[in-house]
Amino acid sequence: MKITNLIEKNQFSLHQEEFALDVLTGLSSHPKSISAKYFYDDIGSELFQKISQHQDYYPTQTEFAIFQKNCAIIPDIINESEIDIIELGAGDGHKSKLIIDGFLDKGCKVNFYPIDISEKAMQLLGENLTVNENLNIHGVVADYFTGLAHLKKISNNKKLVLFLGSNIGNFNKAQSRDFLKKLWFSLNTSDHVLIGYDLKKDTHVLNKAYNDTDGLTEAFNLNLLNRINKEFGGNFDTSKFQHYGFYNPTLEAMESYLISLEDQHIYISALEKNFHFEKFEPMHLECSHKFSPSDIAYLASHTGFFVEQHFSDDKNYFIDALWQVQKESP
Secondary structure, rough: OEEHHHHHOOHHHHHHHHHHHHHHHHHOOEEEOOHHHOOOOOOHHHHHHHHHHOOOOOOHHHHHHHHHHHHHHHHHHHHHOOOEEEEEEOOOOHHHHHHHEEEEEEEOOOEEEEEEEEEHHHHHHHHHHHOOEEEEEEEEOOOOOHHHHHHOOOOOOOOEEEEOOOOHHHHHHHHHHHHHHHHHOOOOOOOOOEEEEEOOHHHHHHHHHHHOOHHHHHHHHHHHHHHHHHHEEEOHHHEEEEEEEEEOOOOOEHHHEEOOOOOEEEEOOOOOOEEEEEEOOOEEEEEEEOOOOHHHHHHHHHHHEEEEEEOOOOOOOOEEEEEEOOOOOO
């Protein structure tokens, strides 16, 4: 598997600077918060793969079943003899493999480009994909839109962009629109996207998924504190914080917090600053927004996409939306 790293040393420094500034701002705010986008260092990526395979975490199993049922339909809709399949975020490959195999089984040549900021995640993905003479795999280490811009320059093939899982739910509704508009701008007319949307459902199902019985989600969230310790010289003691996740029906989102279990001061040497946590003070980490079918249709119509087909499961837990990019000619 070939890997192109587009993150230069100075870019890495800028990412670290942004991370440090966000930590400073978030821990100085009331209530305290740190963005979920910083979950995914190498350890965080590995933990999330374990979460996604856990029996309590329905989105992965549900989406896999959707692709098992429909992987032969998607190539017929797109109807290309060669295609670039681009995955935003390198998963473990078992879902994207179903989609790739669907195209290969139809005799289509596939160029698969996973884009991720973690080179280790890219390497793990490469280990899980089967070699095929009609399959070319080329990992791109970059943020999503830098990677997409690079691929737009080097290939004129029609593209299918995968944004799977419930990743779109990490944005609120306004941010989702902005992300999709940016994605639309990054592609050419008649390109396609396949996006996973986690639907609103029984709150007991949601709460169980985000509070798994083996504590993987808690470990995933606490790893963010370990990352701050490692990269910025913090002295967080993860045993003094507790994961708390619940569904907020007003926000239509699962919320994740870390709760301080005692009155404590945290020093971060890179910031040269102490931060005080009161006993039971919450620190907000994440909102995972859920959608209705009408929400999804609205997003498509307001961001420049044509709905080809929405694939769902028997329980109506999840939708994978196949949309086509539509742009006007002069």
